[in-house]
Amino acid sequence: MRLLDAELVETREILPRQWLQRYRAPWLAAGARAGQFVHVRTPDYSGLVLRRPFSINTVDRVASEITLHFRTAGKGTELLAHARPGDTVPMLGPLGRPFEVDPRTHHVLLIAGGLGIAGLRALIDESLAAGRQVTVLFGAASAGDVYPSSLLPDEVEYVVATEDGSLGQAGLVTDLVPAYEAWADQAFACGPRPMLAALAALARGRQARMGVARLGRKRGGGKPVPLGSPQARRRSWLQVSLEQHMGCAVGACLGCVVWGIEGPVRVCREGPVFAAEEIAWEESV
Amino acid sequence: MKRKRSVVTSSPRVRDPYLGPLRLGLRRPRTRPQAAASGSPAASSGWPGAVSGESGLPAASEADARTGGRAVPAARPEIVDLSVDLAPRRPGRLVLQNPVMVASGTFGYGIEYGEVVDVERLGAICCKGTTLKPRLGNPPPRVTETPAGMLNSIGLQNPGVDAVIERYAPLWAGWQVPVIVNVAGESIDDYAGVVRKLDGVPGVAGIELNISCPNVGRGGLQFAVDRDAAAAVTAAVREATDLPLLVKLSPNVTDIRPIAQAIEAAGADALTAINTLSGIAIDRRTRKPLLGNVYGGLSGPAIRPVALRIVYEVAQAVDIPVVAIGGVSSLEDALDYFAAGAVAVQVGTAIFADPEVPLRIVDELRAYCAERGLASHLPLVGTALPARPNRPSSKGVEYRP
Structure with missing residues (x-):
């Protein structure tokens, strides 16, 4: 768990009102496991007092990047969807416990x-x-x-x-x-x-x-x-x-x-x- | 002026060689505040203002006025003494290294944020509300965001006082930062029972009585809205322990001042103001109450004006220190509360957005004081209060249209 600034690399609307955003976040990319999430601070600091939890969608350890996939459901996600490549977004993570896969599972x-x-x-x-x-x-x-x-x-x-x-x-x-x-x-x-x-x-x-x-x-x-x-x-x-x-x-x-x-x-x-x-x-x- | 005198720093005022002729009465860095709770702080300072007999406060505001508040050359931030005694009636028992605390319920037991926050640098930690028996809390969902704030209805989920003493107190005992245990209950016996168990436990630096939790059916709020009940529970707890005792006030009352005075008279060392405001939220999809408990407590910047008003009123009504809480998320907010008469602030909801807020306020406050040549933040306390002590009336109409 660490507080960090992730840099938005790419953002696109993959489905109506659903966004896929790629962030450069070496710490997250290095340590995150499937099932864990990040707590993302929204760009409006005055009115929105809570961070937003998002599952870590994919992890690219080589490029030190993660992606988040979310739906715009309110002010916070709306603001996040309007972030532009180059913007930094404060995140806290990785959080929570991952999926546990049995070694013998095929x-x-x-x-x-x-x-x-x-x-x-x-x-x-x-x-x-x-x-x-x-x-x-x-x-x-x-x-x-x-x-x-x-x-x-x-x-x-x-x-x-x-x-x-x-x-x-x-x-x-x-x-x-x-x-x-x-x-x-x-x-x-x-x-x-x-x-x-x-x-x-x-x-x-x-x-x-x-x-x-x-x-x-x-x-x-x-x-x-x-x-x-x-x-x-x-x-x-x-x-x-x-x-x-x-x-x-x-x-x-x-x-x-x-x-x-x-x-x-x-x-x-x-x-x-x-x-x-x-x-x-x-x-x- | 009597009111202000109750707020003193418990630190030695030694001349700082670096300040030379200014003689600002700053303490040497790295002196443990507890080491010198005795002695007259003003006597040794040689600071013209301080000799007037008032400790720090009027002197500094005088200096501030004389120099326009800016002419005093900046001091080094590290020699600003931010320590504050929250229990002047028990000198040295609850001296905070700085006036920024973390609020009960937002910081767990101090370990949850350990990976991202240096808890040892906080003024104090108020732990999650603790009851005699374990409590499961309210049905989910328990939190929701509201305009510039949030509603919560945790319902005092906690493992019970015995588990807290067993699991967390040993950890706290090894910390420099004082941990104040927030205590809740449904009856006076409950409160006294919890406190009796906490009395003498190493690692427990003080008690904060939560007589104002709006999220539990019985107990909690009923004590906070009734003057006699508030006094009775405070007196019972006072009898049960010698620990420094803070009592957390509820804003959900008509006039806070008689209640604050009754609690003071019953033996509280300090008051915390305020707890959350009672509210509800509607689920826009189902058109039903959103929170599992229907009712929740509103916190965050949205309640700051209300909290400021209550701190302002309470600070005039009582002689014991007032700790402000309600939407503190920046240095400016803390300064507002100091001006309204609080000697310390608690940061709550803002921690969720940024866990580093409390420590940032500490650093910024230190720099702010240094820049203005203030030896401590205490000269900033109470500047918004009326010059003449405005004894409270029971009319309670002057602030309401």
Whole structure:
């Protein structure tokens, strides 16, 4: 974690109101892992008192660059979208805990709902670099919101579902998952809460059916690991990246909690990545 | 002038060889403030203003006026003594090396920001509100941004006083920076119980009573809005401990002054003003309350004028030091509060945007004082207050149309 000034290198609108910005930030590029985020200060210092958390979309260690992918949803993101190459943007990061991929996982299933792809994008690169096979299931309302396949590596299998059927399969992205459930060694998801809750229910069902076949059984399988530890998450079939209104992003203000099954957990510190079974999904938020 | 005299630096005023004939009464750098809490600060200074018997304050403003505030050549910033005693009734017990503290709830237990902020350079740390039993807090979402501010409804999530003593106090004991434990509760017994446990624990430098949290159903605010209840809880805590005791006032009251006076009379060492203003936000998508708790507390620059007004009123009503809090995000904001009568400020919401704000204010304040030839920031305190002590009335109408 460090306070730093990132220099905007390139900015473009890849989808309506969705921006992809490339920043030169050596410290972030060197240390960030898939799933982590940065807390970005908006250019208006007087009226906007909070930083904005963004997933680190991609990391280029060679060029010392990272990219952020966001949607303009208010004043802060609006101002950020208007930043020009050469501008410096104060950032705090990398923050949070990354995705935990089991070393024995070969088949990685990523499930993204809309902008949720921003939370998973870095994991695609990391998994491919580790020699894993990656399938991305992407869900959006209509074809206009579908993440362009040109921004994905060629090795990825990219499956799209749109709610209005304008592209790919008609329906929700969660409907695509059962076809890949048996193939996937581990699944990672990011998107709206109802989607994640549905996936968590699916993952519970999968575990009930497959039981002993799940990963982690062989090595130290009987030994209990504390909930939320990296080991426990590595054994979990489904990991989710959560969003929440955030204050400090370092764990001090307790503003970004969600209910876990053992009480409140901080999205900024224990998360933003959680094993699906850590979260109390029946709670409304 | 009696009011001002209660605010003294507890540091030796030695002649600085570098200042020669100016004899500004600056202390030698790197002297631990606690080392010399005794003795008359003015006596040894030989500073014409200081001999008049008032300690620092009138003398400096006199000097300021005499020289137009600028004619005094700049001193080196490192010899400006920013230390301030928040508990003059307990000399030396809570002497801050500078008047910039971090506010409760925005800085966790002092360790969360450790990687990016040098916490040892802060004036003091107020830790997260601590209760007798662990609390889970309010349902999420708990924070949201509002115009020039934010609403929070954390609901006093904390691991309980026992866990705080076990996990964090040993760390604090090794720090130079005093840690003031913010204490909350639902009943007077709760408050006294927490404080009794904290009494004598190494690493706990003081208590800040949170009688004004707007985000918990029972307790909290009810003590802050009622004069007798506020006095009762303060007295109970005073009885339970000898630790320096700050009481945090709520702005959600009609007239703050009788409450402040009652708390002072009940034995508080200092007052903190203000806690958050109660508010709500609506989710524009669902048209329902946005926060899980419906109600939240407003903080940030948006509340600064309200906080300034309350500090201004409280500073005139009581003789104990007042610590200002409410939207401090720059040196100018801190100077405003000093002018309104606060001896120290707490930085809260601004930390979220920039964790370096508190230390930047310290550095800038030091440079500001040095530039004006001030030995300390205390001459800046209370300059906006009426010349004659304006004893508070219960009318409370002069500032409201």
